[in-house]
Amino acid sequence: MNTPSPDNPRQRRQQQRAIDTRARILDAAGQVFLEKGYDGASIADILFAADTTKGALYGHFKGKLEIAKAIMADTLTMDGLVPQRVKLQEVVDIGMILAYRLVNEPALLAALTLSFHHNAREIYGTPWPDWIQFNIGQLTDAKERGEVRPHVAPEEHAYQISGAWSGLAFTGRAIDGDLSNFQARVSVMYKSMMAAIAQPEVLPFVDFSADRGERLYTAFLAEHRSSPGSEQP
Known part of the structure; x- marks a missing residue:
């Protein structure tokens, strides 16, 4: 099987989409945390706000706690x-x-x-x-x-x-x-x-x-x- 080159335009687009999806999830989670607090926020709330799927979210984060940690680490x-x-x-x-x-x-x-x-x-x-x-x-x-x-x-x-x-x-x-x-x-x-x-x-x-x-x-x-x-x- 051929490994995609780092300079492959298709691979770069996929990487950029992953980066954009992660950023969208964090922004959406941030808004949910602002409105409901950490304890009141749910994964369902974050999925709805981010307009994404469970698969996309869990491809980046294991759950709400990891999202909160990422927000703090990226801040x-x-x-x-x-x-x-x-x-x-x-x-x-x-x-x-x-x-x-x-x-x-x-x-x-x-x-x-x-x-x-x-x-x-x-x-x-x-x-x-x-x-x-x-x-x-x-x-x-x-x-x-x-x-x-x-x-x-x-x-x-x-x-x-x-x-x-x-x-x-x-x-x-x-x-x-x-x-x-x-x-x-x-x-x-x-x-x-x-x-x-x-x-x-x-x-x-x-x-x-x-x-x-x-x-x-x-x-x-x-x-x-x-x-x-x-x-x-």
Whole structure:
């Protein structure tokens, strides 16, 4: 039997369909988890929302728990982040990218909501420790470069960043009913926090634009789609 070549167009289309199906299931599951919570959601609900079959779903996931774990694992990625001359810019950038994605990706919003389940870490995990560790690393590098003030403790401020970011998401949904102003509010949050910890001469070189996350992430997606091996469905 002939093994299909990795460059075979038919094989690439099949691989892309599998990727698209998985993403559709996760997005649909995210919406179901948002509406019904993890405990209230069922596989039948997810199948209906994803408009797919049991065979397609179980070809990717063993069940609801594995779907929730995948949502959490896929949530906190560094996709779209580009190395910057000023390290504090990277701290801002990942938060702005995630803010843009939160508005546009149901699975990401679901992950945020699921992460506050009282025993999320024991059930399906939570992305917060990874983000905190990332911010600790970036703030530590920034401090070594002299970008932040001497009193700054990276561990303490890393917690402040993740807490303030998630708090804005929840208050935005509670007060506004949606996340239409979320990116602008995250931008203001970072301006305030960086004004408190950054050396004054560094601040003019940090871009706090509300659309920065969108620009970085859409550029990443465009590059990914045009790279060898990527194919539009």
